Amino acid sequence: MTLIKHELRQGRLSLTIWTAAVGALLVICIFLFPEMKGQMEGVNDVFASMGSFTEAFGMDRLNFGTLIGFYAVECGNVLGLGGAFFASLCAAGMLSKEEKDRTAEFLLTHPVSRRRIVTGKLVAVFVQIVVMNVIVYVISVGSIAMVGEEIPWKELNLFHLAYFLLQSELAGICFGISAFMRKGSAGAGLGIAAMMYFLNLVANITESAEFLKYITPFGYCEGADIVADGCLDGGLVVVGLVFGAIGIAVAYQQYCRKDITV
């Protein structure tokens, strides 16, 4: 518990900034919707005729004139990228920062097993992700209510669940990578999140690259699929969670036997 509290205290500034940034962008997007709704017939035609670009963002299957269609594309990208960057950064730095900042010698010469240290840090990562998602969810619901739109509870809950799972998966993978790294964890975290995002765009554009949806967690966050199916793709979610679990298992395996040579 001591270590979890310590990590949460260490990460509070980053959590505050990322949550405020993602929350503010969501508020701006939602508050733009009423104004844009009236112009959507023309806009829909424009978006539908942009070829691969349209498909990449799933705009060929979503109606921008509805709140959920607009939310899936605009807010989905904000929450998807913002959440993914935060979760990846947070997890990628969690283990490696002790060696990078040369604090490992202080922490690891206290009578706390490496296993407990990994567990404490992992819990701290997930607590931060949960806190961010809860706050962002409340901001979204509040903003939709404030602009006078009916809240599409089912789709909204599914979107936010999908993005929470995406962040959890990326956090698990990056946590595993963090156990091997001493420096450059921020670059690795951001790089993985960005790569996953672009893999999904590629998978949306080309049918032959659709298998990429099994690699990138953005595959099960596709707004058009969630709206059409009314549920998440269970197969993709399970594959994603397995990737995340492997990352966490690797983190335990590596960090518990790692030589600390700061």
Added chain:
Amino acid sequence: MEAIKTENLTKHYGKARGIEQISLTVEEGEFFGFIGPNGAGKSTTIRTLLGLISPTGGQAAVLGFDIVKEKEKILAGTGYLPSEAMFHPGMRVREVLKLSADLRKKDCRKAAVSLCERLQLDTSRKVDELSFGNRKKVAIVCALQHDPRLLVLDEPTSGLDPLMQKAFFEILRERHEKGTTVFLSSHILSEIQHNCSRAAIIREGRILVCDSVEALSQSNARRVTVHGSVELEGLPGVRDRKESEGVISFLYSGDMKALLRMLAAGDVSDLSVSEPDLEEIFMHYYEK
């Protein structure tokens, strides 16, 4: 009971040397010195004993616990002062001290207040703003506040001013008198000579010698200073020879009769033969 016991303890970093077959015994209650220059393997030995790195070979026990299987028990009874203390950014000194105590599940407030007073450490300051010496003081309090059975100190006085060094060694001596074992790693030989009862000298990852500081200082080698001229060529056992303005000084560990014959054949106006200090002993072992 042995506070530290190692048998052929070895650590390699890939193909690079770390430490090689270190065998040491430090009895409980001892004030033990560990001498060697930078890169000799002092910190590697300490980090292996504290479980920060895993040994490649051999075995070791600290406070009777195995260094691989019972790391947490060792760390619970040990206070460690690293050569370069770093703390988590943004924390105040008092938060670092509390974190350290909480990780040990101990209430160390009373001891922390007393140590901070003696070391003149302001607990309200942020650790990021502290000088190297003040960070060292924070690390000293962290190492001592839980009243450990064993203190492992790696270059403890670097960064401390002479007054603080004095205060620090006073605290160490008090703890030692109460039964705490002190393992002092340093390249400052006077620290070892003034405080330790036994010491080991490490060179290129291997222990060269381990004995009482008194015995180390009274080794066969003698510092010989000759005023005048004398022919020493071909005399075995002459080391660290220095010549200036008619004065020849050297460490001698050979046959004394052979030296006297050489001196008698020379033109000697004055002569002194003295026990070398620990620094000279150290050089003696390092030049072998």
